[in-house]
Amino acid sequence: MTDTPGRLLSLLSLLQMPREWPGSELARRLEVSPRTIRRDVDRLRDLGYPVEASRGSIGGYRLVAGAAMPPLLLDDDEAVAIVVGLRTAAGQAVAGIDEASMRALAKLEQVLPSRLRYRVGALGAATTTMPIEGPAVEPEVLSALAAAITNRERARFRYSTHEGAQAARHVEPYRLVTAGRRWYLVAFDLDRDAWRSFRADRITDARGTGARTTPRELPGQHDGDAAAYLQTSMYTSAPTYSADVTVHAPAATVVGRLGDTPQDVVAIDDTSCRVHRHTDTLPWIGSKLVALGCDFEVHGPPEVVEHLRLLIRRLQAGVR
């Protein structure tokens, strides 16, 4: 009975036990020569299994981690976090991550203590993911950019504008930022000699160049916080305004419809409230007001009023 793949799986099971196995012992149990055992161990290592060996008189083989790891001691919240994270990642805009995260979840489940395994399994089995359409980030892009960032390497990639045109970019990558289901790269653009943020889903063929970067500081008072920098830089392309609006709807309703950002909504009475949004672009303010679906009065500033008049003209032209 010489079944090579089966023997490898058996070897894996043996090595999983928390003890050391001399090669001769393994050879005896698997009924092959010690030379074959050495080759099998080699193959397991090629497959990525961390088989460690100690030489000398009391030497032997054992599997170190990634396998039999009883002390993966997570508390309940951490277990929930794993399921929540991997489940929502399944609906995420990263290519092929739905399956990958399900496989990862199944594998992680194997190494959890039984109480948590039950909890994780229940939460995973009771949950369905609603897929989200949209441009997808390539996992390789994320990996390559992350490697370049930690290695302090420059990086090159191809970037597509939203019109579809592609161009090569040469940057010093600073941070990846995840915001909702979008991924951004904050980097110093070497060609344009300025800081830029890039949408990761528009990046292809990313790779580190090997050239070391000079550490740079993010502009502005962000204290190195790439998320904060991104937040403001996304609005610097267009001027922002603070809209002041009275809305004829209950405050609670308005908070709900304005989406996920709790704005400064002050109730006036049961049927109306005053909304004060800040740092919004004109189109965004207009879109949100329309989305409210109820009557309102704009108090200012004049630019917002003017923009709404433009919207009126556009709508009138559109329905003619």
Next chain:
Amino acid sequence: MTDTPGRLLSLLSLLQMPREWPGSELARRLEVSPRTIRRDVDRLRDLGYPVEASRGSIGGYRLVAGAAMPPLLLDDDEAVAIVVGLRTAAGQAVAGIDEASMRALAKLEQVLPSRLRYRVGALGAATTTMPIEGPAVEPEVLSALAAAITNRERARFRYSTHEGAQAARHVEPYRLVTAGRRWYLVAFDLDRDAWRSFRADRITDARGTGARTTPRELPGQHDGDAAAYLQTSMYTSAPTYSADVTVHAPAATVVGRLGDTPQDVVAIDDTSCRVHRHTDTLPWIGSKLVALGCDFEVHGPPEVVEHLRLLIRRLQAGVR
């Protein structure tokens, strides 16, 4: 690249997922012939792994749950999935999950083989999470509802409407659905004697009652898919229309601005295109058209035109 043992491990990894795999699909993914897949399945069975198969048109292979598995390694995509999942979970609308997922990520990193540990560490260190404000789901609520679902128990909880009123609910929970960063519970409401979907962030004090549920079938042709049911049920509250619009902007721009859903956008020439959105509610269509930020002409249907006229009146009243 014919690596039989590695392929067997990959096969196990695929089969442990909670779905059925047709042999042809497995053959395609593992890049071998279907005959080889059958032989591999035979070998796994010989080794004691309970691979079950169902014949017929919707047949396939699967691994019965609870089987003792050899230690399976995470591949690169799965490692990326874990970081992506736990990182985005950190910005997620689940209370306290940011810390919990960071702790879980740190602990997972400890037990990964070194190659992946480096990859995961790099991706984790290079990534910043932009926090998302919004109502938060309690992890305990998710755990309790998940437990009730898998145990087929009834559940009671308090539910807040978006006006802020609270009420006790008594349901037979069916599934948790995660859509983007929102969590929903699809359940049969025992008081109202009808199927309902609940936003998990508005649920508090959820607990299973211990009373067994009678298995029910979701209404509609969703074949038990809670996500599909939720998708349609979210729109049944309002009628939907198919807007037909000519937009004076390049097709690529329009696709980008319409958000994440790739719609039926057909380019007319370099500066205009025809958009045909279906199953949208009237407010949604209006909001999207305004958000486009360019000129357009609406061809129909009449209800959409009428709704845009309403928007015009609202805007005119608002800026007066």
Next chain:
DNA sequence: CGGTATTAGGTCGTAATCTGTCCTATACCG
């Protein structure tokens, strides 16, 4: 009822692989 898509399994020829038996090098420990 027939059509179709699935699992299941036999056979065969070729190419690739695996294995055992040498051999040497290296590291640890008493």
Next chain:
DNA sequence: CGGTATAGGACAGATTACGACCTAATACCG
């Protein structure tokens, strides 16, 4: 220093894995 362990190269022969092709059995669907 000697014993024992891992590590690995070279080689010849036996074995196996693979794909291509075939038939059978089963389940679903119209």
